[in-house]
Amino acid sequence: MKLIKLDAIDSTNDFLKSLSSKEELENFTVVTAENQTKGKGQVGGVWKTQAGKNLTMSILVKDFLFDNEQVFNLSVAVSLAVAETLKSINIPNICIKWPNDILSYNKKLVGILIENTLKSDGRIVSVVGIGINVNQTDFDELPNASSIAVISGKPFDKQELAILIVEKLKEKIQFWKTDSENFWKDYFNFLFKKGVPTAFRDNNNQDFMGIIQGVSPIGKLQVLLEDDSVVEFEIKEVKMLY
Structure with a gap:
């Protein structure tokens, strides 16, 4: 994979979107930044992170989505890739809070923001933004957040983690193409508060x-x-209180 490492940037998503509009980048090109000054969260929120402590990355994903009705499959693939990667490095009690926040012991470790662009030829090109609390230990202003280092009791190599996630994402995309039923079943099995x-x-x-x-x-x-009615909610329509 092509890895672009930046010291500081306003938004890795914006940087990667701009770069991909100017040149043809290879699939799964990754941008990371030590400090992100204007990180974005879901529904116009802000992703705040301590400089140098955490993994802030964006991944270019092409040739996966071909229909607007399929866009949530990428969200599932990304959240599964991150959840399974964290589980593989022995982070306990991992779950996915709809639509794609990753928690451990009810504390948020990961935020994901996916931005899709419809090209003139009908292709959908996606920029996947992932923010992971890796080595930060101070969360006084964020009581619902934690980090891999806090939960595991040891620091982690951020670049190694990024590589593991990208490889797992490729695997999950292939899994969706070959066995979408079990792909979704895995997502449901990780779902926070399901059935409760x-x-x-x-x-x-x-x-x-x-x-x-x-x-x-x-x-x-x-x-x-x-x-006893079942109602469907969009992300902007409901908030889980926990």
């Missing part, structure tokens, strides 16, 4: 209880409500 009564808040600021049943093929969260 959970508190939610909708975008009208109303709280309610529900039980996660699964996720639809286009990425909507399926929740069983107290009246």
Whole structure:
């Protein structure tokens, strides 16, 4: 894989999107940065990270998505790749909080932001942004976050972790192409709070209880409500309270 290492940048996603618009990059080109000043999270949020301590990376993915109805499959592939990589290095109690945050012991370790661009020839080119709390140990301002070093009790090599994730992502994409049923089953098995009564808040600021049943093929969260109806929510429509 081609690896571009930067010292500081506003956003690795923006850098990689700009670069790929100017030249034809090889698939799975990776950009990493020691310091990201304007990292982006889901739904317009901000991804804050301590300079030099964590893994901030973006991966170019081409020739995988060919239909807008398939875009969530990449989210599943990425979250599985990260979750399985962390499990392989013995980080315990790993789960995926819908749609693609990675937790350990209910603490957030990883944020993922995927940005898709539809090209004039109909191809969908994706930039996968992954932020992993690796060696940071101070989370006083982020009580719901933790890091690999805190949970495991030892530091990790960030570049080695990046290489493991990219190789696992290639494997997961191939897995989807050959066995999409078990690909999705693996995602459901990692799903945080699946089958457990959970508190939610909708975008009208109303709280309610529900039980996660699964996720639809286009990425909507399926929740069983107290009246026995199953409702599907988009990411902007509901927040899990935990």
